[in-house]
Amino acid sequence: MLNGYAGTILEVDLTRGAVRKEPLPEKLAREWIGGRGFVAKTLWDRVPAGADPLGPDNIVVVAAGPLTGAPSLGAGRVHFGAKSPATGGYGDANMGGHFGPELKQAGYDMIVVTGRSDEPKYLFIDDDRVELRDASHLWGLGTMKAEETLKKELGEEFQVATIGPAGEKLVNYACVSHDFGRQAGRTGIGAVLGSKKLKAFAVRGTKTIPLADPAAVWAKGQEMYRAVFDNPGMAQWTPEGTAGVVNWANEVGAFPTRNFSSSYFTEHEEINGHALIEKLKPISKGCQGCPTPCGKYSTAKSRLGEAPVEGPEYETVALLGGNLGLDHIEEVAYLNHVIDDLGLDTISTGAVVGFAMECYQKGLLSKEEVGRELAFGDAEAALWLIRKIAAREGIGDLLAHGVKKAGEEFGPIAQAIAPHVKGLELSGYEFRNAPAMMLAYATCDIGAHHNRAWAITYDVQVGQDKVEGKAQKVIELQHVRPIFDHLGVCRLQWVEIGFDYNHYSALLKPVVGRDYTWDDLMAVSEKVWNLNRCFNVREIPGFGRSWDYPPARTWQDPVPDGPAKGKFIPRERVETLLDDYYRLRGWSADGLPTRRKLEALGLGEVAAALADRLPG
Amino acid sequence: MKIGLREDRCSGCLVCQTACSLSLFKELNPKKSAIVIEPRFPTPGNYAVHACDQCGECATACPVGCIEKGDDGVYRIDAESCTGCLVCVEACPQKVMRVHSSREVPIKCTLCGDCIRYCPRSAIYDVDGDIAEKRWY
Ligand code: SF4
Ligand code: SF4
Numbered sequence: 001m002l003n004g005y006a007g008t009i010l011e012v013d014l015t016r017g018a019v020r021k022e023p024l025p026e027k028l029a030r031e032w033i034g035g036r037g038f039v040a041k042t043l044w045d046r047v048p049a050g051a052d053p054l055g056p057d058n059i060v061v062v063a064a065g066p067l068t069g070a071p072s073l074g075a076g077r078v079h080f081g082a083k084s085p086a087t088g089g090y091g092d093a094n095m096g097g098h099f100g101p102e103l104k105q106a107g108y109d110m111i112v113v114t115g116r117s118d119e120p121k122y123l124f125i126d127d128d129r130v131e132l133r134d135a136s137h138l139w140g141l142g143t144m145k146a147e148e149t150l151k152k153e154l155g156e157e158f159q160v161a162t163i164g165p166a167g168e169k170l171v172n173y174a175c176v177s178h179d180f181g182r183q184a185g186r187t188g189i190g191a192v193l194g195s196k197k198l199k200a201f202a203v204r205g206t207k208t209i210p211l212a213d214p215a216a217v218w219a220k221g222q223e224m225y226r227a228v229f230d231n232p233g234m235a236q237w238t239p240e241g242t243a244g245v246v247n248w249a250n251e252v253g254a255f256p257t258r259n260f261s262s263s264y265f266t267e268h269e270e271i272n273g274h275a276l277i278e279k280l281k282p283i284s285k286g287c288q289g290c291p292t293p294c295g296k297y298s299t300a301k302s303r304l305g306e307a308p309v310e311g312p313e314y315e316t317v318a319l320l321g322g323n324l325g326l327d328h329i330e331e332v333a334y335l336n337h338v339i340d341d342l343g344l345d346t347i348s349t350g351a352v353v354g355f356a357m358e359c360y361q362k363g364l365l366s367k368e369e370v371g372r373e374l375a376f377g378d379a380e381a382a383l384w385l386i387r388k389i390a391a392r393e394g395i396g397d398l399l400a401h402g403v404k405k406a407g408e409e410f411g412p413i414a415q416a417i418a419p420h421v422k423g424l425e426l427s428g429y430e431f432r433n434a435p436a437m438m439l440a441y442a443t444c445d446i447g448a449h450h451n452r453a454w455a456i457t458y459d460v461q462v463g464q465d466k467v468e469g470k471a472q473k474v475i476e477l478q479h480v481r482p483i484f485d486h487l488g489v490c491r492l493q494w495v496e497i498g499f500d501y502n503h504y505s506a507l508l509k510p511v512v513g514r515d516y517t518w519d520d521l522m523a524v525s526e527k528v529w530n531l532n533r534c535f536n537v538r539e540i541p542g543f544g545r546s547w548d549y550p551p552a553r554t555w556q557d558p559v560p561d562g563p564a565k566g567k568f569i570p571r572e573r574v575e576t577l578l579d580d581y582y583r584l585r586g587w588s589a590d591g592l593p594t595r596r597k598l599e600a601l602g603l604g605e606v607a608a609a610l611a612d613r614l615p616g
Numbered sequence: 617m618k619i620g621l622r623e624d625r626c627s628g629c630l631v632c633q634t635a636c637s638l639s640l641f642k643e644l645n646p647k648k649s650a651i652v653i654e655p656r657f658p659t660p661g662n663y664a665v666h667a668c669d670q671c672g673e674c675a676t677a678c679p680v681g682c683i684e685k686g687d688d689g690v691y692r693i694d695a696e697s698c699t700g701c702l703v704c705v706e707a708c709p710q711k712v713m714r715v716h717s718s719r720e721v722p723i724k725c726t727l728c729g730d731c732i733r734y735c736p737r738s739a740i741y742d743v744d745g746d747i748a749e750k751r752w753y
Contacts, residue, residue, distance in 0.1 A: 070644065071634050098630070105645065144658050156655065180657040206717060208637075208645040218638040225631070225734050229750055283662050284737070286627040289634070291736035293627035297661050308658045 002029055003212040004066035004512035006104045010130060012123060014196050015056060015115030019123075019130045024109050030514070031602075033524055034065030036485035038110050039081030039092050040528045040535070044606070046112070049538050053085035053188075054170055054195040056116035062103070062161075062201070063110040065488025066512050067504065069101030069209050069288065071221030073228055074490025076100055076287030080184040082192040086172045086348070086402055087423040087447045089536035089543070091187030094451075094485050095161070096287035097179035102159040105205025117197040122150070122162075125203040135199040140165060142341035143177035144308070150202045162200035163190040164343020166390040170194050171400040173348030173425070177340060181285070181295060181310020185345040187424060187446050212513025220507045228291045233497025238284070240273025241294035242314035242492075247272050249318065252460050253433045253564025256426070257322040258376045259351075259358035260419045260553070263430035264562020265322035275329045276312070285310060292493060300333035304383055309337035312346075315450075318428030319350025324357065325376030335382060342390040348402060351425035352389065353382050355403045355418055364410045370395050416552035421448035422536075432554060433564035434459040436470035439577045442548045443474065445532040453477035454495065464564075467573050471580035479525040486524065527601045530585075530593050534606050537592060537613055545591040548578060588615045617729055619667045620743035626663040628655055632731035632740055639730040640723065648716050650725035651740075665739055666710045668725035677707030683724070690727045698722075 001007060002024060011020040032041045039061045051057035061081045069075055078100030084091025103111070106125050113123075120135040138146045143164040150160045160178060167174035167190030174190030175183045193199075211217045228234065237244060249255040250268045257265040269275065276282070276296060286293025297310045312320065312332050320339075321332045339346050359365040360374040367373055371394050374381050388396030398406055403425055407418030419426040424447020431438040436455035441448045450456075458473045459466075480501070484491035487508065493499040505518045537543045555571040582589060586597035594615050598607035607614060636649030652666040675683040675691050682697040683704060693704075700720035705713045714723045731740050732747045741749060 071631070071638060098628075101630075101646075105647065148658060206645075206647045208643040208648070208718075211644055214638065214642045214644065217644070218635075218642070221634075221638070222734065225736065229736070235751065283624065284627045286629050288630050290627065290629045291631075293629065293737075295627075297657075299661065308661050 001210055002026060003210050004508070005029055005034070006064075006107045006109045006209065008108050010108045010111045010125070012111060012113045012132065013115050014113065014117040014121065014132070014198060017117070017132055019132060029066075031524070032528070033486040033521065034068070034109065035063050035077070035079040035488050036092060036094075036482055037524060037528055038063035039079050040090070040531050042110070042112060043081055043083065043090065044531055044535055047083050051083055053083045053088060053192060056196070058083045058192055058195070060113040060189060060192050060196070061110065064100040064104050065486055066508060068488030069104045070507065070511055071218060072289055072489050072504065072507055073224055073291055073493045073499065074287055075289035075488065077485070077488050077490055078103065079485055080176055080189045082187070082189050083539060084187040084424070084446065085170070085191050086188045087540070089422065089540045090445050090532040091189060092446060093175070093184035093186045093189055095176065095178055095182055095184035096490065097159070097182035098288050099159045099161050099178050099201070099203065100488055101288045102203045102205050104209050105207050106203050107205065107207055111201070113193070113196060113198060116195065120197050120199050122200040122202060123198065124154070125201070127204070127206055138162070138199045139168060143343050144180060144341050146200060147177070147180060150200060154202055155204070158202045158204045160200055160202045163193050164341060166343045167191055167194035169390065169392050169400070171344060171389060171392070172402045173345045173352070174343050175345045177343055180308070181297060181340065182287070183340070183345070185347060186449055190343050211511055213510040216510035217507070220510060224503050224507065225291065227503065228493060228497070228499055231497050231499060234292060237496045238292045240277060241284075241296050243273035243276045243296070243312065243317055245314045246317055249429065251563060252456070252464070253559065253562050253567070254429045254431065254437070254456055255322050256318050256428055256430050258325050259323060259354035259417060260426060260430050261358060261417070261557070262561055263433060263559050263564045267327035268322065270327040271317050271321040271329045271332055279329050280333055287490060290490065292497065294492060298333070300330055300337055302328060302330035302334045304331055304334045304379055307334060307337040309333050309340065312336040315428045316346040316350070319347050319354070320382070323350050323354040324382050326379050326382070327377070328379070331379040335379065335386065338383060338386060342386070344386070344390060347427045348425040349386060349389070351419050352399050352403055352406070353385050355406065356385060356395070356399060357381075358417060359410055359414050362413065364414045416556060418551055419448070421550055422547050424448050429456050431456070431550070432559050432569055433464045433567040435467045435569055435573065435577060436474055438550055438554065438569055438574070439470060439474045439581060440477070442550050442578065443478070443581055445529065445536070452481055454481070467577055471577060471584055474581065475584055478529055479522045482525050482528065483521045486521065486528075527603060530598060530601055531603060531606060533593055534598070534603070534610055537610055545578060545589070548591055549574070617727055617732075617746045618743040619669055619727070619732065620741050621665050621667060622739050622741065623663065623665045625737040626653065626665050626739040627737055628653060628663050629736060631734050631736060635730040635734045639728045640726065648718070648723060650712050650714060650723050651731055652712050652714070666712050667731065667740060668710060668712050668727075670727065671709065673707050673709055674704035674713055674724070677703050679703055688727070691724065692726060693721055693724050695721045
């Protein structure tokens with residue numbers, strides 16, 4: 001028995017309609033830890049090179065970690081992965097709530113979904129009983145209704161993860177939704193599930209998760225909770241959750257505003273954490289094990305409509321608020337509900353709508369092409385466009401591919417302002433005054449996502465103009481932060497309230513019965529980072545340095561107003577940052593891992609498989 | 617010690633259940649706990665918390681009289697004499713006498729206090745104040 005793990009992998013073959021159970025290999029657990037490590041290794045091993053992301057050869061991996069479900073802060077996290085339809089490369093997304101712990105209690109660390117079904121299905125898991133069931137009654141339903149329906153049919157104890165209509169329609173940034181407001185948001189995993197006709201997972205688990213030393217686990221767990229209760233950051237951070245970051249992002253000139261054309265939103269106090277609490281009066285709702293619940297759940301009432309919503313959290317406020325020029329928190333919250341219910345990622349959706357608005361403003365997109373007028377600050381236009389995207393009607397069909405493809409259609413001026421890297425839309429930090437953050441976005445394995453390295457705090461700490469030393473810090477963060485995704489826990493207690501990360505490695509020991517230092521975990525994280533880079537080399541034709549550039553606006557247009565007024569990152573500095581980064585990573589100047597580096601990381605087989613693509 | 621509830625503070629973290637199973641059984645299994653957290657979503661959009669207040673209805677209902685009140689005011693099941701009839705489970709007004717497939721005897725709160733100690737939100741607290749209140753935020 002592998003302590004800390006449920007011990008079984010569920011293999012779901014949709015083409016044959018068959019489910020198989022396989023023991024979790026000890027080697028996989030020891031060398032790749034769990035969660036993101038399992039996802040990365042499995043995608044590399046199992047996705048056939050060149051597979052169509054929306055074809056039957058792609059796979060979807062759902063993986064918990066050894067601390068998922070443990071008495072640890074934020075132990076509700078679970079990792080999803082697939083070859084991304086947005087980037088054509090490595091895709092993953094992390095989700096909170098209660099799904100991961102439930103999956104482990106049912107006896108499974110990982111689900112691997114392969115093939116494609118002809119008819120809509122959902123995966124039913126009730127401890128040992130696992131079935132692919134008909135989902136024709138769920139197909140077409142919004143995520144809220146689908147989850148509610150399954151819970152009514154099966155029982156409240158079932159934890160449900162589902163796609164919405166946007167996933168069914170293969171929108172490139174469709175997500176997976178759970179717990180009426182938690183998402184595996186990025187990289188279009190909802191579309192991959194939609195292409196396979198797998199609408200949902202419903203799981204109930206009643207088993208005990210085996211632990212190497214239960215008494216020591218509980219003693220360590222108690223210590224963690226006591227330490228966090230004494231942490232002064234709790235009081236500062238918990239009431240507003242991530243939306244509390246809105247003011248700071250404006251103060252440092254990093255708040256996405258009107259399609260990232262500016263980094264300061266004059267009306268930000270109308271949509272900040274304080275406004276959220278005052279106007280929406282939410283309850284706090286969190287993931288399993290969480291002492292600092294960041295979910296703020298309420299009913300959003302505005303002239304657009306009225307609906308229950310969890311959020312908006314920071315990213316959503318940024319991308320639907322400042323980025324669309326909306327200054328009513330209730331409208332932002334209502335759009336948040338609509339996007340969640342359609343099963344779209346709020347980040348990419350906000351970026352796509354903002355991009356369309358600026359293209360319209362610049363005359364790159366006409367009223368005839370769109371079907372109506374578009375303008376920043378027009379919440380009705382945003383709502384209209386979001387529905388078009390999910391239904392793939394008219395202009396929505398093109399926009400459903402994301403800003404990269406749309407920019408290619410609209411021409412070079414549009415391309416320069418299309419907010420993405422590698423085809424994944426930018427999340428909530430405008431970076432012309434934050435070079436480390438720019439580099440973090442440029443080099444992130446899944447495309448322009450912030451959470452592998454939230455380096456902007458470092459920019460603010462050491463100087464927002466400086467480039468020296470930034471690459472080193474980005475690399476360090478790219479190793480630290482994903483460790484939480486390997487373990488199956490939340491990183492926010494460490495990020496936001498400064499909780500000591502050594503607690504997690506210390507807890508891991510009595511859970512799995514083996515010593516891991518934080519440095520051991522860092523080594524696994526570096527290995528995974530390099531493996532994912534290789535996945536991109538294998539899957540994206542011509543992959544290398546040219547795929548790491550941010551939008552040309554970065555060096556073409558100075559920030560027009562706000563604290564970062566006049567700032568931009570000259571092209572030479574972008575090159576310097578990339579040069580530093582590749583050198584420190586042991587990669588070539590074209591951004592390719594060397595075979596030597598891979599061998600040193602224990603990835604000799606990967607080096608051999610890509611021998612003709614990688615430098616020695 | 618007496619359990620009090622502030623349901624509007626509950627965030628659904630299940631730390632109480634996790635603590636309960638580790639305390640009662642030295643097992644990591646929120647399903648083996650004497651607390652029920654009832655999520656009510658999408659509407660009204662909150663959690664109901666059910667915990668044992670040692671009301672003793674279970675003891676009254678037990679046909680073989682195997683649930684007795686101790687000097688500390690806590691009702692405990694004598695596992696030796698329990699027949700597993702589960703009449704007490706039906707009788708519990710809070711629905712927190714729980715059954716689990718691994719056990720014949722129902723799960724009953726022993727008022728160990730760990731749910732109170734580790735509920736991060738003070739949604740479960742000690743009315744008597746024997747366990748100090750955590751800070752609110
Ligand atoms: S901080 Fe938020 S994301 Fe993290 S565990 Fe708590 S509720 Fe979940
Ligand atoms: S520990 Fe407290 S906040 Fe968490 S589920 Fe239990 S009662 Fe609710």
